[in-house]
Amino acid sequence: MDSKIALSTEKLDLNNLKPLKVLGKGAMGTVFLVQQQQQHNNSYMALKVVDKSSTHDSHRRALWEIHVLSTLAHPFLPSLLGFFETDQLLGWAVPYCPGGDLNVLRYRQTDHVFSPTVIRFYLAEILCALDHLHTMGIAYRDLKPENILIQQSGHVTLTDFDLSRKLSPKTVKIKTIISENHESRREIRHSRVPLNRKPLKNAKTARVSPVSRRGLSFSDGERSNSFVGTSEYVAPEVVRGDGHEFAVDWWALGVLTYEMLYGKTPFKGKNRKETFRNVLFKTPEFVGRKTALTDLIERLLEKDPMKRLGYFGGACDIKEHEFFRGVKWNLLTEVVRPPFIPSRDDDYLTEGKLAAGVNINDYFEKLKSPPSLPTSPSSDFENSVSFAEF
Helix, strand or coil, rough: CCCCCCCCCEEHHHHHHHEEEEECCCCCEEEEEEEEEECCCCCCEEEEEEECCCCCHHHHHHHHHHHHHHHHHCCCCCCEEEEEEECCCCEEECCCCCCCEEEHHCCCCHHCCCCHHHHHHHHHHHHHHHHHHHHCEECCCCCHHHHHCCCCCCCEEEECCCCCCECCCCCCCCCCCCCCCCCCCEEEECCCCCCCCCCCCCCCCCEECCCCCCCEEEEEEECCCCCEEEHCCHHHHHHHCCCCCCCCHHHHHHHHHHHHHHHCCCCCCCCCHHHHHHHHHCCCCCCCCCCHHHHHHHHHHCCCCCCCCCCCHHHHHCCCHHHHCCCCHHHHHHCCCCCCCCCHHHHHHHCCHHHCCCCHHHHHHHCCCCCCCCEEEEEEEEHHHCCCCC
């Protein structure tokens, strides 16, 4: 195990973990709903397991994600409950979120969209989570509805940190920033040194994996040259290969907000090439009169990162936007009636296709062998959760 992981993190015994259901399978690993055998208090965990023999990159990213999780302490971010490692597998557990993800929840709504009031609530919590990560010097780089889970309390939590990146922001003073209302001087955290543009690498998957590029340090911060993210949420500076920093998360927040309002992302094309072209050149389309919400989206979807809301002042600037007027930021965790609260009925744990009695080691061994019979696609994750309308 990597030495970066906190020594206080609990080591899990794979033999004492009872797998109940496969929650999902991604490019890097499989997530199981598990319960520790010795526990009888209906306490469940989401266990993400990676086959160490798959690729060196997956193993490296898994170690990084465990390290990040071991350092998090925030109500809208997951905590590392424990990890295990065998010769073949590497796994780690985080609290189980029975509400599913924000994308599934949106599809349960009328017209597959959220109201502005609901959008304000979820955005406020997501913004706080990103702010905490940025304060730690971590750019999230994979914000999308599928990575925003709903806790039992109804509050959000971000997941999947394998594409995140540690950067080195520094607080520097700029002589004077002149805006339309002639604001005075202020301290900001940012990277200002421009980079030479590099040609776009061909992306073969929707979720683009990191491409090794020489890391560049700056006198007042650091930018990453990795090409990462999900195509519909990738910022223009990533597509151009300019190098990027924390502002990519504010761009993705704008795409996410647009999707929550209209039920679709603003730049999706017929293929990835057209999507990337739209990201670079297309202006997002809005319906009806301009509102505080559409103004927020426009300012987050500024193609020049240095003109993007949040670039200079970070989350503080975004919190001050008119759309969030009246939000009591220090009381978000005290909200006892979020827009949606998952049912406490555990019947879904014993219904459908369970993994109970299946050894996790055997599961990964079978993945290496071709199936004897054709299998039809299924969505265990979506079928595992029932949502109440709100």
